[in-house]
Amino acid sequence: MTGEILFLCHRIPFPPDRGDKIRSYHLLQRLAQIAPVHVGCFADDDRDMGFASEMAQVAVSQCVLMRDRSKLVAGLTGLAKRQSLLVSLFDHPGLHRWVAQTLAQRPIRAVVAYSAQMAHFVPVLPADVRFLMDFVDFDSAKYATYGAEGAGPMGWINRREGRVLLDFERRTAARADISSFVSEAEAALFRDACGLDANRVVGLENGVALDYFDPAADFPAIDRGAGPLLVFTGQMDYRPNVEAVESFARQSLPAIRIVHPDARFAIVGRNPAKAVEALADLPGVIVTGGVPDVRGWLAAADVVVAPLRIARGIQNKVLEAMAMARPVVASPQAAEGVDASDDVHFLVAANPAEEAAKIVALLADSARAQRLGLAGRKRTEERYRWSATLAALPDLLLGSPAQSACAA
Numbered sequence: 001m002t003g004e005i006l007f008l009c010h011r012i013p014f015p016p017d018r019g020d021k022i023r024s025y026h027l028l029q030r031l032a033q034i035a036p037v038h039v040g041c042f043a044d045d046d047r048d049m050g051f052a053s054e055m056a057q058v059a060v061s062q063c064v065l066m067r068d069r070s071k072l073v074a075g076l077t078g079l080a081k082r083q084s085l086l087v088s089l090f091d092h093p094g095l096h097r098w099v100a101q102t103l104a105q106r107p108i109r110a111v112v113a114y115s116a117q118m119a120h121f122v123p124v125l126p127a128d129v130r131f132l133m134d135f136v137d138f139d140s141a142k143y144a145t146y147g148a149e150g151a152g153p154m155g156w157i158n159r160r161e162g163r164v165l166l167d168f169e170r171r172t173a174a175r176a177d178i179s180s181f182v183s184e185a186e187a188a189l190f191r192d193a194c195g196l197d198a199n200r201v202v203g204l205e206n207g208v209a210l211d212y213f214d215p216a217a218d219f220p221a222i223d224r225g226a227g228p229l230l231v232f233t234g235q236m237d238y239r240p241n242v243e244a245v246e247s248f249a250r251q252s253l254p255a256i257r258i259v260h261p262d263a264r265f266a267i268v269g270r271n272p273a274k275a276v277e278a279l280a281d282l283p284g285v286i287v288t289g290g291v292p293d294v295r296g297w298l299a300a301a302d303v304v305v306a307p308l309r310i311a312r313g314i315q316n317k318v319l320e321a322m323a324m325a326r327p328v329v330a331s332p333q334a335a336e337g338v339d340a341s342d343d344v345h346f347l348v349a350a351n352p353a354e355e356a357a358k359i360v361a362l363l364a365d366s367a368r369a370q371r372l373g374l375a376g377r378k379r380t381e382e383r384y385r386w387s388a389t390l391a392a393l394p395d396l397l398l399g400s401p402a403q404s405a406c407a408a
Helices: 019-034 071-081 085-089 093-105 116-121 139-149 152-175 184-194 239-259 274-279 295-300 316-323 352-363 366-383 393-398
Strands: 004-009 037-043 061-066 108-114 130-136 178-181 201-203 229-233 264-268 285-289 303-306 328-330
Touching: 004 019, 004 093, 004 116, 019 037, 019 108, 019 130, 019 316, 019 393, 037 093, 061 093, 071 085, 085 116, 085 152, 093 116, 108 116, 116 152, 130 152, 130 393, 139 152, 152 184, 178 184, 184 201, 229 239, 229 295, 229 316, 239 264, 239 274, 239 303, 239 352, 274 285, 303 316, 303 352, 316 328, 316 366, 328 352, 352 366
Parallel strands: 004 037, 004 108, 037 061, 108 130, 130 178, 178 201, 229 264, 229 303, 264 285, 303 328
Antiparallel strands: none
């Protein structure tokens, strides 16, 4: 590719230790192989800011700004401007200025915006500059679901966000050369909603770092204790994850403990919300908070669970557990985006009663659990290497014919 790339993302893509950073990290690594990259992004805290020097080893230039707009200010501003609250939350005049300066001073030939809230930083571009909008997930559909399920002020706020964000997503896709989503299923839903065809809206799947998430890799073991260990991993202030572990801890685990009184459920992930911390008071529930290396917990798990009721796209937690050769029990929503088969590569359970029954059956049949784990590992090797899932990225940036970018 002749020229350079401008990459905009809502969180600094270092380190790749949560879902949104995993994808943006691997996108950045692949973009840097194509052309010099300039990165504009936000940091959530001082820890994030500390990784700017690490990103500087990949980026030609960068602008990392602390995201300091409160939800209250963002909400009031968004309402006043009739703007999506998500977009309002991620706004900063400094980043607008840096983008304008970079476009004026550098030979930028492609702009890649990661996640809907970064689209408003992309101005009207010259005809020879290509715009790839990586929406990742169909976010407005998620808020619409929250709104349909909710009541009172929060129900109204989520319904409004679903409508306003959908309008913003449509307008963004209309001016982008290509819009990408984390799975073909998400892309198809968006095509139906916005009326664009498969040459303009494609799937660009996530992968998994198979050399890292490898049961044969060198990583610290944990003291797993006695009794069956069930594990959930994720960012624990993220609403779908919070709802998932609450449901499992309060409904599925008690039924499992009738058969296995010593069964434990470990909730592994940073920033546990108060509702998650409260679950540690329940029999058998462990809330770890952030851990230095999640692989020890995955390797120790008898079963990894992904009981999400609201999920978009491909769940990294499912791919990582499969790559670690652990048997996975996932909800239909968590399994939907993964190209794998129920009862071959993982088990799908539609509700807490099914989760409990299938987990109890797995705990009673170690040979079957091992077969599922090994089949899951093999499937990730066949299907979800990052080099394969992002193979179409150069063609998308160059404007080559863009069928679905999902790996075959």
